[in-house]
Amino acid sequence: MVQTLKKFSLRVIVPSVFLIILVNVLLSGHSESNPQKRIEAALASGNGAVAKAEYRKLIQDDFFKVEYHRGYIASHLSQPGRRSALYQKDNQEMIEGYRRYASSSTPEVSDIGHYGLGYFYSLQTAYEHARENFEQVRNTQLPYLNNSLGAVYPRTGRLDLARQHLDRQIQLGGDVAGAYSNLAQLYYAAKQYSELKEIAARPEARNSIPRDIRRFLALREGRYADYVREAMAFRGATAYGLLGAALVLGVWFIYLQQIDGFEPKRLLYSGIILAGGMIFSCFLVPLYDAFGLHRDGTHLNDLLYYVLAVGLIEETLKVLPVLLVVGLIRAIDQPVDYIIYGSISALGFAFMENLLPGAEWRPGIISTRVLGAVILHMTETSLIMYGLFYSRYRAKKKPLRYFLLAFGAACVLHGFFDFSAARGWGVLSFLIMIYCIRQYGIFINGALNLSERNPDQSQRQFQLTEYLCYSLAAIIMLQYVVSAGKYGPSNANSGFLWTAFFSYFWLCVIMVNLGTFNIRKRQWLPLLRRKTTAEM
Numbered sequence: 001m002v003q004t005l006k007k008f009s010l011r012v013i014v015p016s017v018f019l020i021i022l023v024n025v026l027l028s029g030h031s032e033s034n035p036q037k038r039i040e041a042a043l044a045s046g047n048g049a050v051a052k053a054e055y056r057k058l059i060q061d062d063f064f065k066v067e068y069h070r071g072y073i074a075s076h077l078s079q080p081g082r083r084s085a086l087y088q089k090d091n092q093e094m095i096e097g098y099r100r101y102a103s104s105s106t107p108e109v110s111d112i113g114h115y116g117l118g119y120f121y122s123l124q125t126a127y128e129h130a131r132e133n134f135e136q137v138r139n140t141q142l143p144y145l146n147n148s149l150g151a152v153y154p155r156t157g158r159l160d161l162a163r164q165h166l167d168r169q170i171q172l173g174g175d176v177a178g179a180y181s182n183l184a185q186l187y188y189a190a191k192q193y194s195e196l197k198e199i200a201a202r203p204e205a206r207n208s209i210p211r212d213i214r215r216f217l218a219l220r221e222g223r224y225a226d227y228v229r230e231a232m233a234f235r236g237a238t239a240y241g242l243l244g245a246a247l248v249l250g251v252w253f254i255y256l257q258q259i260d261g262f263e264p265k266r267l268l269y270s271g272i273i274l275a276g277g278m279i280f281s282c283f284l285v286p287l288y289d290a291f292g293l294h295r296d297g298t299h300l301n302d303l304l305y306y307v308l309a310v311g312l313i314e315e316t317l318k319v320l321p322v323l324l325v326v327g328l329i330r331a332i333d334q335p336v337d338y339i340i341y342g343s344i345s346a347l348g349f350a351f352m353e354n355l356l357p358g359a360e361w362r363p364g365i366i367s368t369r370v371l372g373a374v375i376l377h378m379t380e381t382s383l384i385m386y387g388l389f390y391s392r393y394r395a396k397k398k399p400l401r402y403f404l405l406a407f408g409a410a411c412v413l414h415g416f417f418d419f420s421a422a423r424g425w426g427v428l429s430f431l432i433m434i435y436c437i438r439q440y441g442i443f444i445n446g447a448l449n450l451s452e453r454n455p456d457q458s459q460r461q462f463q464l465t466e467y468l469c470y471s472l473a474a475i476i477m478l479q480y481v482v483s484a485g486k487y488g489p490s491n492a493n494s495g496f497l498w499t500a501f502f503s504y505f506w507l508c509v510i511m512v513n514l515g516t517f518n519i520r521k522r523q524w525l526p527l528l529r530r531k532t533t534a535e536m
Contacts, residue, residue, distance in 0.1 A: 007466075008469070008511060011470060012469075012504065013504060015477075016473070016477055016500065019481070023480070023481055023484045023489055024484075024489045024493070038050070039051050039054045039075075041486075041488060041491055043075065044487055045483055045487040045492060046494075047487075047490075047491045047494040048075045049494065050490070050491060050494060051078075052076050055068050055069075055075060059072060063109075063112065064108055064112065073123065074123065076090075077120075095117065095120065098116035099113065099117065100113065102114045102116075102133070102136070107139070111137045114133045115134065115137050115142060115145060118130045118132075118133035121133065122151065127152050128156060130148075130152050134152060143174045143175065144178075146166065147165070147174075147175045147178045149162070149165040150179060150186075154189065162186055180205040180208035181208045181210060184199060184200065184208075185213065188213050193220065197221070200214070200217055211230055214226075214230050215227055215285070216289070218230060219289065227286075241354065241355055244354065244475070244479065247475050248350075248351070248354065248374060248475060251468065251475065252347050253270070253344070254467075256347070258464050259336060259340060259444060259448070259461070259464065260336045260340070266340070269329065269331040270341065270344045272329075273325050273341050273344045274347065274348040276321025276324065277346065277351075277352075278351060280317040280318070280321055280345075281349045281352040282352070284317060287313050291313075302422065302423075303416075306418040306422070307415030307419075311413075312411050314414060315384065315411050317349065318346050318381045319345065319381055319407070322344075334447075335451050336447035336450075338382075338386065338388055338389040339385055339389070339447045342381040342384065346374075346377035347374065347378060349377055350373050350374045350377045353373060371503055371506040371507070371510075372433065375510070378440060379443075380413055382444075383413065383439070383443070384406045384407050384410050387404075387405060387406025388402070389447060390402055413432070416428075416432060433506070437506075437513050441513035441514045441517070444517070445517045448461075449519060449520055461514070461515060461519075462515040462516065462517075464515075466511070468510065468514070469511050472510075473503075476500070480492055480496055483496075
């Protein structure tokens with residue numbers, strides 16, 4: 001293992017450092033002169049600290065512009081961890097600063113202080129504190145105030161007041177898009193569908209209404225073509241997102257095709273299953289809409305939502321292409337084909353997820369998709385396929401029971417990871433990720449043990465895993481280069497140290513778990529450890 005990590009350092013970490021130095025030298029003059037452009041670049045690259053500093057300068061030049069204070073507060077809270085208790089001191093300093101403004105004897109300064117406090121608390125979901133401060137603003141025509149009140153009132157049980165303030169914001173102008181968005185959500189939650197339809201018909205409001213509500217209206221009114229357009233995940237894909245998704249797909253696809261040696265017939269079936277995974281992923285949003293399932297913020301409800309809605313629906317859509325191809329074409333020649341085909345379907349599904357709006361190339365985004373979502377999807381679907389594999393080659397009876405057991409376990413695993421990620425429980429997400437990478441290696445190792453073609457498989461698997469990890473590392477570095485060229489090296493550098501650290505850590509985990517197989521002919525491998533058991 002030590003030799004493996006040393007080789008990884010020489011082939012990945014050292015070249016990465018040289019590439020970062022080279023990019024910074026070549027692009028050293030890359031800087032925007034317009035402060036708004038600098039803010040846009042900083043926020044697009046995930047650099048909240050730079051955006052916050054730029055907003056601070058703008059506030060010094062024009063203290064009474066509410067937009068600058070909103071940007072200053074939002075960029076502060078957009079920095080990793082700033083919403084947690086770990087950064088309570090930094091948050092308290094910002095609160096104290098706006099409290100000083102709020103206590104000013106000058107009405108205009110006091111209004112900025114109370115609005116800033118209200119906006120900070122609203123972003124922290126402390127809605128009662130937010131309401132109390134918004135209501136102390138004396139200038140009722142202060143930009144953004146009425147929309148902010150309209151957003152807070154529904155969360156404190158004051159629906160009529162919310163509508164009044166949102167209508168007033170639309171009349172006054174300013175943050176009209178935000179007001180229409182909040183008004184649409186208010187009508188939707190209250191099931192006031194005629195009022196919702198009326199504002200949706202306004203040309204200036206159409207693009208401000210959340211997409212899920214637009215889909216709901218399209219279904220309700222029988223505009224099925226409009227619904228399909230709204231539901232297609234790749235509608236908002238960016239060129240950079242498409243490039244990143246395609247590279248990730250290509251690297252993993254080649255890896256999966258080579259696990260047990262290249263075979264033309266398997267390549268054909270894999271292409272069909274890959275397309276199936278992509279196509280079936282397009283049913284994800286319609287199924288969510290059909291069942292009308294939503295989170296309510298409570299732990300139990302949200303956990304059940306992620307297991308019984310997200311996990312159940314996504315795992316069903318991922319496994320269906322494999323079951324159809326295996327059932328109709330009889331594509332399984334070797335036990336490892338179960339794992340390969342399950343992974344291929346999950347890979348196609350993950351490819352479509354990577355095309356969602358916002359899947360932009362910036363530090364932390366593509367690397368998250370490369371190392372997180374893809375391998376998690378493949379592990380979960382491989383777990384289901386392992387149930388079929390086990391029932392055929394080990395139990396040889398009651399295959400449905402083992403399939404349903406594996407399917408249920410995959411849904412639970414999927415749901416628990418999504419739930420922990422949504423709650424910000426980083427430690428639990430970390431442990432689940434470690435478990436999934438380890439289990440994925442066990443699935444492949446166990447299936448290879450029972451496959452016929454096995455010439456020097458252990459060494460071959462190590463070399464194949466080296467290809468995988470080095471290729472994924474290259475994609476992560478390409479992400480850095482693209483980010484530096486688009487947003488400037490200073491924005492690309494910010495946060496990339498942590499991105500690189502965690503990315504390369506996960507690559508080392510992948511290298512150890514997928515590259516160190518102990519292939520033993522016709523030996524079963526338990527799911528919780530790599531010690532073989534009796535022969536088949």
